[in-house]
Amino acid sequence: MQQIDLSDYSIFVGDIFPALSTFLKEKNYPRTVLIVDDNTEKFCLPILAKHIDVSDFLIITVPEGELNKNIDTAQIIWKTMMDNGVGRRDLCINLGGGVIGDMGGFAASTYKRGIDFIQIPTTLLSQVDASIGGKLGIDFNQVKNSVGVFENPKAVFVDAIFHKTLPKGELRSGFAEIVKHSLIENKAQWDRIKKMDSLEDVDWVSYLAPSLKIKQRIVEIDPFEAGLRKALNFGHTIGHAIESDLLETPNRLLHGEAIAIGMICESYIAHKIADLSAFHLQEITDFFIKIYGKIDLDRTTYPLLVQLMRKDKKNEKDEINFTLLNSPGKAIINQTCNEALIIESLDYYRNIRVEKGVMS
Amino acid sequence: MQQIDLSDYSIFVGDIFPALSTFLKEKNYPRTVLIVDDNTEKFCLPILAKHIDVSDFLIITVPEGELNKNIDTAQIIWKTMMDNGVGRRDLCINLGGGVIGDMGGFAASTYKRGIDFIQIPTTLLSQVDASIGGKLGIDFNQVKNSVGVFENPKAVFVDAIFHKTLPKGELRSGFAEIVKHSLIENKAQWDRIKKMDSLEDVDWVSYLAPSLKIKQRIVEIDPFEAGLRKALNFGHTIGHAIESDLLETPNRLLHGEAIAIGMICESYIAHKIADLSAFHLQEITDFFIKIYGKIDLDRTTYPLLVQLMRKDKKNEKDEINFTLLNSPGKAIINQTCNEALIIESLDYYRNIRVEKGVMS
Numbered sequence: 001m002q003q004i005d006l007s008d009y010s011i012f013v014g015d016i017f018p019a020l021s022t023f024l025k026e027k028n029y030p031r032t033v034l035i036v037d038d039n040t041e042k043f044c045l046p047i048l049a050k051h052i053d054v055s056d057f058l059i060i061t062v063p064e065g066e067l068n069k070n071i072d073t074a075q076i077i078w079k080t081m082m083d084n085g086v087g088r089r090d091l092c093i094n095l096g097g098g099v100i101g102d103m104g105g106f107a108a109s110t111y112k113r114g115i116d117f118i119q120i121p122t123t124l125l126s127q128v129d130a131s132i133g134g135k136l137g138i139d140f141n142q143v144k145n146s147v148g149v150f151e152n153p154k155a156v157f158v159d160a161i162f163h164k165t166l167p168k169g170e171l172r173s174g175f176a177e178i179v180k181h182s183l184i185e186n187k188a189q190w191d192r193i194k195k196m197d198s199l200e201d202v203d204w205v206s207y208l209a210p211s212l213k214i215k216q217r218i219v220e221i222d223p224f225e226a227g228l229r230k231a232l233n234f235g236h237t238i239g240h241a242i243e244s245d246l247l248e249t250p251n252r253l254l255h256g257e258a259i260a261i262g263m264i265c266e267s268y269i270a271h272k273i274a275d276l277s278a279f280h281l282q283e284i285t286d287f288f289i290k291i292y293g294k295i296d297l298d299r300t301t302y303p304l305l306v307q308l309m310r311k312d313k314k315n316e317k318d319e320i321n322f323t324l325l326n327s328p329g330k331a332i333i334n335q336t337c338n339e340a341l342i343i344e345s346l347d348y349y350r351n352i353r354v355e356k357g358v359m360s
Numbered sequence: 361m362q363q364i365d366l367s368d369y370s371i372f373v374g375d376i377f378p379a380l381s382t383f384l385k386e387k388n389y390p391r392t393v394l395i396v397d398d399n400t401e402k403f404c405l406p407i408l409a410k411h412i413d414v415s416d417f418l419i420i421t422v423p424e425g426e427l428n429k430n431i432d433t434a435q436i437i438w439k440t441m442m443d444n445g446v447g448r449r450d451l452c453i454n455l456g457g458g459v460i461g462d463m464g465g466f467a468a469s470t471y472k473r474g475i476d477f478i479q480i481p482t483t484l485l486s487q488v489d490a491s492i493g494g495k496l497g498i499d500f501n502q503v504k505n506s507v508g509v510f511e512n513p514k515a516v517f518v519d520a521i522f523h524k525t526l527p528k529g530e531l532r533s534g535f536a537e538i539v540k541h542s543l544i545e546n547k548a549q550w551d552r553i554k555k556m557d558s559l560e561d562v563d564w565v566s567y568l569a570p571s572l573k574i575k576q577r578i579v580e581i582d583p584f585e586a587g588l589r590k591a592l593n594f595g596h597t598i599g600h601a602i603e604s605d606l607l608e609t610p611n612r613l614l615h616g617e618a619i620a621i622g623m624i625c626e627s628y629i630a631h632k633i634a635d636l637s638a639f640h641l642q643e644i645t646d647f648f649i650k651i652y653g654k655i656d657l658d659r660t661t662y663p664l665l666v667q668l669m670r671k672d673k674k675n676e677k678d679e680i681n682f683t684l685l686n687s688p689g690k691a692i693i694n695q696t697c698n699e700a701l702i703i704e705s706l707d708y709y710r711n712i713r714v715e716k717g718v719m720s
Contacts, residue, residue, distance in 0.1 A: 071431070071435060075431060075500075078500055078501065078506070078507055079500075079501050082500070082501050082503060082506060083501070109509065110470070110497075110507050110508060110509055111506070111507065112506055112507075112508075113495065113496075113497060113505070113508045113509055113510050114509060114510065135473065136473075137470075137473060140435075140438055140439075140442070141438065141439050141442045141443070143442060145473070146438070146442060146471070146472055147438055147470050147471065147472075148470060148472075148473045149469065149470055149473055149474060149509060150473050150474065
């Protein structure tokens with residue numbers, strides 16, 4: 001197991017149960033609340049219960065999915081805690097993916113003006129993305145994460161044992177964030193990743209720990225996204241637009257699958273207006289196609305995609321904001337380009353030839 | 361005007377408008393939201409608008425009163441801000457009493473994970489009580505302030521000009537907190553206060569500023585109410601029980617009016633089990649009766665009062681927790697006493713003879 005110490009809490013990566021037992025024993029909270037959703041209650045809670053005595057825990061199960069990450073579910077959590085007499089000195093454990101971490105953390109941070117909470121993220125994406133940075137919240141008025149707070153957990157416990165509970169696509173989706181971290185900050189890690197042929201039998205700790213350290217470094221320097229933290233947006237300007245566009249369709253993509261496409265397109269833009277070489281562009285393109293396959297992009301959706309990019313909350317003034325690469329491991333933030341080049345980058349992706357056929 | 365500098369913001373006390381103008385000019389927020397309730401929109405907004413150009417402000421009016429300090433009203437605030445495109449770098453001004461400060465501050469602190477806000481408390485109570493300490497929140501599930509956060513405003517502006525908009529009882533209620541501050545921490549201020557004969561023509565700045573400094577000192581030493589901050593509970597164990605008991609009756613008391621009674625009773629207890637002299641007990645009793653008059657306490661309500669005290673969230677284990685005085689200016693926290701003495705203290709109050717009749 002590896003321990004990553006942040007300024008005010010630690011992340012435990014690997015076989016987490018001994019560390020979790022020690023944490024609970026040392027802190028000796030009067031009462032522990034465990035928040036799960038329908039899925040993690042079924043698949044992850046039994047794993048936790050094998051190692052930790054949960055018989056005294058107050059278990060709150062909420063309906064799964066982003067659609068339920070809202071103020072109504074937050075109220076159910078608050079009310080259940082209150083009706084069960086949860087006090088200011090008690091602990092809340094959030095066991096689940098990003099939705100549970102964000103919403104459970106928000107509910108805990110606002111219950112009686114804040115009680116302690118720890119995160120046990122169970123999806124690869126939430127392990128690598130949500131365990132650092134203190135961003136908590138719910139969706140409100142159809143806007144993602146529009147109500148929330150910045151608050152750090154008392155500890156985060158990251159264990160690949162929960163991956164076996166995930167559909168295969170979820171693993172690939174989370175992996176895109178690991179690739180992103182290596183591309184923006186860690187060339188050595190990228191050199192290792194680019195040789196991977198599949199996501200079978202991966203030693204996840206050896207990828208998770210370096211990734212978490214990269215995010216830690218960035219977030220501690222720039223907690224409120226004033227500058228450096230924008231590096232984490234690599235692939236997200238175009239990727240997020242594609243994700244949103246396909247959201248309500250049968251071709252819906254998982255977040256990381258869309259970001260993988262975004263990283264290809266934005267690497268093309270970087271090749272054109274930053275210093276990314278043709279060789280590196282090819283290498284990045286080949287890697288993502290190898291792992292993620294390719295989807296059909298329809299040219300008729302381009303205007304909508306650009307419109308979605310314009311709406312991105314990270315933009316300033318009227319310009320679409322990008323994080324680009326000068327080379328693997330070196331990102332530059334606050335880049336802009338004209339619409340023609342964005343279209344060209346989408347065409348670049350559209351014209352990639354693949355042998356194995358479309359992404360599945 | 362006096363300026364009190366706390367570790368991360370300042371309180372301006374006196375004629376606040378020049379300082380407020382300077383603040384707004386220097387910060388140059390893209391957009392300003394102003395939260396008011398029905399009353400402060402009618403009575404306080406015109407005063408503000410005389411000195412500050414509010415024509416570009418987004419004004420959000422919420423229904424007045426503690427009953428509306430709830431998640432539904434918070435949702436109205438969030439939604440109105442969102443529908444009007446309020447951004448992460450905008451400002452929220454809360455103009456009103458404790459309800460507006462608590463709820464507006466909570467809404468601002470959770471909107472898009474927190475935007476800047478300033479407080480312009482308009483009641484004496486909120487000026488002296490709520491402007492320091494960062495306690496924000498709403499009532500939820502019939503429990504006061506059970507959902508909220510600790511977050512400091514960017515500045516607080518305290519001006520007695522708003523007192524003229526208040527019913528007379530409100531002024532007397534807020535004044536009880538000023539008396540409390542002097543009794544627990546500032547003998548010189550108490551010696552000045554005890555000579556007052558009425559609350560007419562008071563130079564409020566000269567009372568507000570020292571009171572705020574006392575609270576500042578206490579809260580900065582003990583932000584999360586682990587110890588010293590409990591000194592602020594003087595008068596509140598018994599006072600709050602009386603306030604709750606009468607809440608739904610025609611004899612309903614304002615918060616400070618009930619705390620004034622609590623301070624008399626708890627001074628009696630202090631005389632019995634701490635070092636408060638008979639002389640000081642008499643002095644304190646005389647002062648509160650002079651300013652607040654006296655109400656009829658009914659012996660049949662004693663058991664209920666004691667039961668309410670037992671429910672106080674400040675208790676630990678099964679004991680009723682008091683803050684007592686050893687002498688004016690010297691408080692001791694975490695004191696307990698038996699029920700018989702609590703009853704005796706209520707009888708002490710009940711048996712006080714007054715010439716002017718009951719409190720009105």
